[in-house]
Amino acid sequence: MSASSLKSETIELMGKLGVSQAALEGGDLAVHSPTNGEKIAEVKTSSAAEIKAQIEKAHEAFKVWRTVPGPRRGELVRLLGEELRASKEDLGRVVSLEAGKIPSEGLGEVQEMIDICDFAVGLSRQLYGLTIATERADHRMMETWHPLGVVGIISAFNFPVAVWSWNAALALVCGNSTVWKPSEKTPLTALACQAILDRALAKFGDAPEGLATMFVAERDGGEVMVDHEKVALVSATGSTRMGRQVGPRVAQRFGRTILELGGNNAGIVCPSADMDMAVRAIAFGAMGTAGQRCTTTRRLFVHESMYDDMVARLKKAYLGVTIGDPLKSDALVGPLIDKDAADNMNKALESAKASGGTVTGGERVDVNGDASYYYRPALVEMPEQTGPMFEETFAPILYVTKYSDFDDALEMQNAVGAGLSSCIFTLNVREAEKFLSAVGSDCGIANVNIGTSGAEIGGAFGGEKETGGGRESGSDAWKAYMRRATNTVNYGTALPLAQGVSFDI
Ligand code: NAD
Numbered sequence: 468m469s470a471s472s473l474k475s476e477t478i479e480l481m482g483k484l485g486v487s488q489a490a491l492e493g494g495d496l497a498v499h500s501p502t503n504g505e506k507i508a509e510v511k512t513s514s515a516a517e518i519k520a521q522i523e524k525a526h527e528a529f530k531v532w533r534t535v536p537g538p539r540r541g542e543l544v545r546l547l548g549e550e551l552r553a554s555k556e557d558l559g560r561v562v563s564l565e566a567g568k569i570p571s572e573g574l575g576e577v578q579e580m581i582d583i584c585d586f587a588v589g590l591s592r593q594l595y596g597l598t599i600a601t602e603r604a605d606h607r608m609m610e611t612w613h614p615l616g617v618v619g620i621i622s623a624f625n626f627p628v629a630v631w632s633w634n635a636a637l638a639l640v641c642g643n644s645t646v647w648k649p650s651e652k653t654p655l656t657a658l659a660c661q662a663i664l665d666r667a668l669a670k671f672g673d674a675p676e677g678l679a680t681m682f683v684a685e686r687d688g689g690e691v692m693v694d695h696e697k698v699a700l701v702s703a704t705g706s707t708r709m710g711r712q713v714g715p716r717v718a719q720r721f722g723r724t725i726l727e728l729g730g731n732n733a734g735i736v737c738p739s740a741d742m743d744m745a746v747r748a749i750a751f752g753a754m755g756t757a758g759q760r761c762t763t764t765r766r767l768f769v770h771e772s773m774y775d776d777m778v779a780r781l782k783k784a785y786l787g788v789t790i791g792d793p794l795k796s797d798a799l800v801g802p803l804i805d806k807d808a809a810d811n812m813n814k815a816l817e818s819a820k821a822s823g824g825t826v827t828g829g830e831r832v833d834v835n836g837d838a839s840y841y842y843r844p845a846l847v848e849m850p851e852q853t854g855p856m857f858e859e860t861f862a863p864i865l866y867v868t869k870y871s872d873f874d875d876a877l878e879m880q881n882a883v884g885a886g887l888s889s890c891i892f893t894l895n896v897r898e899a900e901k902f903l904s905a906v907g908s909d910c911g912i913a914n915v916n917i918g919t920s921g922a923e924i925g926g927a928f929g930g931e932k933e934t935g936g937g938r939e940s941g942s943d944a945w946k947a948y949m950r951r952a953t954n955t956v957n958y959g960t961a962l963p964l965a966q967g968v969s970f971d972i
Contacts, residue, residue, distance in 0.1 A: 473500060473794075477507040477564060481655060483557050485662030491655070496683060498655055501567035501802040502792050504838025510654050513682040518646075518691045524677030525617045525644040526697045531675040533614035533642040540640050541591025543674060546667035547636070548584030551577060554663050558628065558656070560794075565655045566627050567802040569793045572756055580632035582924045583940060587636035590945055594641065605959025612949040614642025615723070616699030619692040621713070623705040624804055625759045625861075627653035628660055630727070633924070633939045634702045635664075635679060641948040643700075647681035648692055650705075652804060654683040689713075696720055700948065703727070704761075707859070707885065707933045714935070725947050726935025727928075729859040730887030732910070732919040733766035733880040735902070736777055737873070737893035744916060745892040746777070749865070750784045752890075752918030754844040757800050758863025759808070761934075762888040762912070762920035766856055767867045768876040774869045778848060781867070785828045785846045792834055802834070802841045803862060809840040812862035815855040819847045819866065822854035829864070852879045859885060873898055881909045887930030888912040888919040911938070 477500075478488050494511035513521070532540065551558070555577045562573035596610035618638040622630040631647050638645050649657035661681050668674050682688060686709075692698055693716050702725040703713045710728040717724045734752070736745050752764035769777045791798030803809050809831070816829050829845030844863035849856060856866045870876040880889055889908040892915075893899050899915045901907050911930035912922060922928050927942035929935070938944045964970060 473503065473505050473564070474507045477561075477655065480557050480561055480564070481659060484554055484561070484659040485666065486655075486658045490658060496651060496654065496685075498565065499805075500564050501804050501839060502564065502794050503835035507564070508655055510658070510683050512684045513688060515688070515691045518682055518684065518688055519695065521677065521680055521682060522617060522619075522646055522692065522695050522697055525646050525680065528675035528678040529614065529616055529644040532644055532678055535642070537591045537594050537640060537642070540642060541588045543667060543671045544584050544591065544636050544640055545588045546670050547664055548581050548588070550663045550667045551581050551584065554659075555581070558659055558663070561656050561659055562628060563793045563801075565653050566624060567793060567804060568756060569799060569801050570797075573793075576626060576629045579629040579924060583629075583632050583636045586924055586941060587640045590637070591640040594945065594949065596951070601955065602965060603957070603963045605957065605961070607956045607958065609954050611952045611954055612946070613952060615948055615950050616643060617697055618643045618645045618948060619695070619698040619701045620645055620647040621689050621692070621701065621703040621705065621709075622647070622649050623761075624650035624652035625756065625761070626704070627656040630704045631657065631660055633928070637939075637945050638948050639679060641945055643948055644677070645679045646692060646698070648684055648689045649681060651683070651685045657681050657683070690716075693717055694720070696722075699723060700725065702937070702939070707935075710933075710935045723947070725929075725937035725939060727761070727937050727939060728930075728933060728935040729885050730761045730763070730930060730934055731765050731857070731859045731883045731885040732762055732888040733768065734764050734890045734892065734919060735870075735876045735880060736767065736769040736773055737891065737895060737898050738770045738772050739894040740773065740892035741894065741916065742773070742776065742780065746780045746784060748890070748892070748916075748918035749781065750788070752920045753865040754785070754788055754800055754863050755920060757803055757842070758844060759804065759861055760920050762922065763863070764865060764890070764919045765859065766852070766880070766883075767865060768870045768879055769867060770876075771869050771871050778846075778867060781846055781865075782827050785844055788844060790832045790834065790841050790843060800841075800844060800863065802839050806840060808862055809842065811860050812842060812845070812864065815858070815860040815862070815864055816845055816847070818855045819849065819864075823850045824848060824854075824866070852882065857883050873901075877902070877907060884933035885930065886910045886932035887934040888914070890914040890917060890919050892916055
């Protein structure tokens with residue numbers, strides 16, 4: 468497909484999704500497809516004044532929306548899910564076009580949006596608190612969950628649509644309004660999501676104006692949202708570097724944050740592992756999405772008795788994996804997002820070699836010329852955990868190290884700053900249970916005989932330490948989008964004070 472036809476495909480797809488051609492032309496932010504490097508759109512960024520006005524409007528919308536019954540709010544999210552079902556193919560294709568994901572991953576991301584909408588609709592009838600035993604006669608103590616305010620959503624390029632929906636679906640059923648700043652690398656998918664949501668809002672009928680909106684901006688636009696006192700919660704997904712800036716700034720004004728930051732995820736392969744299963748899971752976890760998932764498997768600790776076999780099988784997978792244009796082929800590995808990502812990959816591989824690593828793969832593959840960055844995923848045998856293994860490099864690099872003692876493997880797995888996802892391959896119940904126990908993996912996600920990536924929406928998603936501690940998606944993650952009030956009601960005739968205190972006047 469030629470450059471101009473990629474641009475026309477973009478215009479056509481975006482038109483089908485409800486975004487006008489005018490919104491894709493003449494703006495100050497150029498959008499390039501990582502699939503071939505071509506400029507496919509120029510979109511307009513918002514000024515600080517425009518963003519502030521949008522937040523003020525969202526705050527007014529919140530004041531109305533918080534009075535709408537939860538199940539009725541759920542109806543809006545149900546409609547959003549319906550619109551997403553209708554747009555799945557087209558939106559999935561724009562994800563491939565703009566973020567470079569292979570088709571099944573682009574579609575999978577939209578499916579994740581549909582799943583969270585379904586979850587949130589059910590949740591809209593279950594925003595429940597507890598009734599708690601009270602020490603005072605004729606009293607009742609309970610807790611109530613109330614809407615919080617404006618939720619500011621900041622998202623990363625690598626999950627350009629799903630992360631927004633995780634946040635927006637929960638925030639909306641919880642009675643909040645939302646303002647979204649997508650990654651400056653992926654504004655088109657965001658414009659498409661807004662058009663889809665606008666259709667749901669139109670069908671819903673009487674939602675307040677400005678309830679859920681987005682704006683395109685670079686980092687400085689995100690900072691406006693971070694510092695705005697009317698943004699009650701900033702849910703920020705991206706690098707640990709970003710979280711280090713956003714966290715303290717929001718805390719300074721006593722705002723709340725959900726931080727979903729970088730991962731440096733590891734797997735442990737034990738002597739009893741089902742090797743076929745482990746190889747498949749590790750290959751997907753490490754090479755899938757060209758290594759650009761927060762949950763990508765980046766480190767692997769293999770028992771010395773299995774090491775040679777595992778490395779031989781992985782080498783075969785790495786040398787055989789198909790690399791190609793996700794818009795034109797059924798290759799399993801697509802491009803890196805941009806030149807910076809490629810430079811970071813090369814730097815990490817040089818550093819690994821300097822630390823004694825042996826690299827298989829990792830070379831650039833010419834798919835569509837110089838303006839796009841396709842690389843063969845790299846498998847790096849490391850003599851010990853050292854150098855670049857301690858950092859997240861957002862590229863398909865898997866470091867493999869031998870271990871002999873299980874406790875040492877656990878220690879190595881936990882010895883990095885990030886704490887997002889982890890996995891173990893074993894058929895030994897002692898190893899599996901220890902891995903999941905308080906002295907096991909220190910990550911927010913710990914899996915047995917499943918790789919580090921590909922989480923379902925039903926569980927709470929997020930990680931510890933430098934991953935930021937936030938939780939989104941399933942389980943009781945909704946509580947972060949609401950405020951809790953403890954209520955004590957006295958239905959008696961006396962006024963007993965707690966702890967037996969007397970204060971008779
Ligand atoms: P990034 O940190 O460069 O950017 C993420 C977003 O933050 C962008 O929208 C950016 O404009 C904004 N931003 C950056 N600095 C900011 C600041 N000071 N104030 C306000 N906004 C700011 O990340 P990226 O390169 O787009 O994405 C890759 C990173 O995201 C990886 O580290 C990956 O692990 C992480 N990630 C984490 C999760 C998770 O759930 N834990 C999910 C996806 C991606």
